[in-house]
Amino acid sequence: MDINALPLFEPLEKATEIDHGKQGIIYRLDNHLCVKIRNRINEKEYEKVQKEAGIADDLYRGGVSVSRSLGLFRFSVSSFETLPSPLNAETFLLGFVQEFIYGSHYCDLPKRLHQEAEKKHAQESDKAEALGFRGFDNFYSTRNVLYQVENDSLERAVLIDFGLWVRRT
Numbered sequence: 001m002d003i004n005a006l007p008l009f010e011p012l013e014k015a016t017e018i019d020h021g022k023q024g025i026i027y028r029l030d031n032h033l034c035v036k037i038r039n040r041i042n043e044k045e046y047e048k049v050q051k052e053a054g055i056a057d058d059l060y061r062g063g064v065s066v067s068r069s070l071g072l073f074r075f076s077v078s079s080f081e082t083l084p085s086p087l088n089a090e091t092f093l094l095g096f097v098q099e100f101i102y103g104s105h106y107c108d109l110p111k112r113l114h115q116e117a118e119k120k121h122a123q124e125s126d127k128a129e130a131l132g133f134r135g136f137d138n139f140y141s142t143r144n145v146l147y148q149v150e151n152d153s154l155e156r157a158v159l160i161d162f163g164l165w166v167r168r169t
Contacts, residue, residue, distance in 0.1 A: 003046075003093075004074065004092065005072050006072055006073055006074040007074070008076070008092075009029075009073035009085070010076065010079070013030070015027035015028065015079050016028045016081065018034070021143075021161070023084075024037050024039050027080060030100075031075050031100065033097055033100055034098055034099075034100040035073075035075065035097045036043055036049075036095065036096045037083070037093050038074070041094050048163065049094060052081075052161075052162045053071060053072055055162040055165050056162050057069045058133070059133060059162070062128075063127060064127045064159060065124050065127075065157060066102050066158060067098040067158060068098045069096070069099075070097040070099070071096075072094065072095070072096055073097055074089075075093045075095045076092060076093075077086045077092070091133060098160075101139070101148075103146025103149075103158055105143050105145075105146065106121075106145065106147065113149065113154045120156060120157035121157045122168075124145075124153045124157050124159050125159070133165055133166070133167055133168070134166050134168055135164060135165045136165070136166075143161075144159065145160065
């Protein structure tokens, strides 16, 4: 893995942390884009993020409601206000850039929308399964789906974060 071979992404302003998980931190780049920065930079992590980006792209092209992937980029450390401590010594960071999705997590939805949220999540999961993909996130505890609510109605479920997904063989 040569992170220097990746295209350099330079946001106009500092990236702002919006969420974090076991494998990385999500930063907002602007009104339309976000990036997932991995907690470590090594060959294994590079392969994981390549796999995740590939799955996201395949799902998007297959018609599953997911965030559009823009691919892998390298980022200057100076673009970020906060970083996981192991990354502070790095010059460039590995990032997976995606479309920023406005939405709410299941636990933040009004209870009256829960049944519809479960239905929409199941529909998107079924589409992914039909394309040969399987996610292993627990539905009720996951923060890996965003629900878009408009005019007090649930419009769609958007699947995000494919780090634990696999392609069926």
